[in-house]
Amino acid sequence: MFDVDVSPTWCVGSVAHGGYLLCITTDAVLRHQALVGSAHHDPAHLTSQFFSATVPGKAQVEIQVVSTTKRWTRLDVDLYQWSPDANTSTFTSPDNQRILRIRSHYLVTTLPEHPEAGVLNYLSRPCPLLEHPGGIQMSDGGDEVPAKLRFHQGLRWKIVDKVEPNDGSLAWACWIEMKGGEEVDQLSSASLSLSRSLALCSLSRAQADSVPSLAALVPFFADVAKNGPEMLPDGLRPGPS
């Protein structure tokens, strides 16, 4: 189990950003794997269900090993908060007060390196973004990042031309860049602290702190993309149902 501080910065309006929360759970998974000395250190797949909005403040990430084989470790990873006050420091009866916010399942393994250029594979298809990020004119600061994203100062982006699907799908593409600074450091380390109540802590703390957490950033980007309905032209957007 890990104690977590959900940052008020990584929020959309007043609730925590879903991709940021998956950074937290993925980071917890990587630390857990290091702590227990597992042979598997790369997240390969995650599925997650969001039950209710997570608010800034304290939370707990609980990890259970479901199965271990030579190739895969499967983990159930749940994120809890307390109600009504997420920041209460006396969790007298966790069973009664805890609310399950997110339930996720992870497959952890040892991933292969990305195939080298020129080697025949079906991963390296051409990038569907048609403009090279280096060639984009950024003197205007890029496209506006909505202010409801509380972390909008930590990143910049530019919407670009893309491969248009020919099956009637809507498509949207952008290059997005982390500008660095405190917020971004916070995102990549996901503000995780180990629970003092857990025996696992007697294992090497230094070992856990040295876990590379770059992979933990991928879920954030996966969730920052525009909503499908927002891709529709003005006037065609669906109204309240």
Added chain:
Amino acid sequence: MSLSLDFKSKFRYGTRTFGLYSTTKTIHDGRHDLTVEVWAGPADLGARKPEAREGELDEDRVARWRREGARLVGVSTQVRLLSLSLILDSLRHALRQGLLTRS
């Protein structure tokens, strides 16, 4: 509401620039599907254009960065609910169009 993510290879890129490519196939009953590809970028935003190799045609240079420079690091499928802000937007739109009247 629901998000799955497939991590494609060991993440070892010193990049802070990512490409997002998202597609939606259906929007119905307040829900919509979303597939998002996350690409590790070959350069920082506005840093420099890819240089052509000697004798390389422009379209070959473009084909090369799209095939070798950018790397697909994750594919995510999601189900999202229509966001409140989107509903408010469409309400405002309907008000402007005279489709709704304030009471």
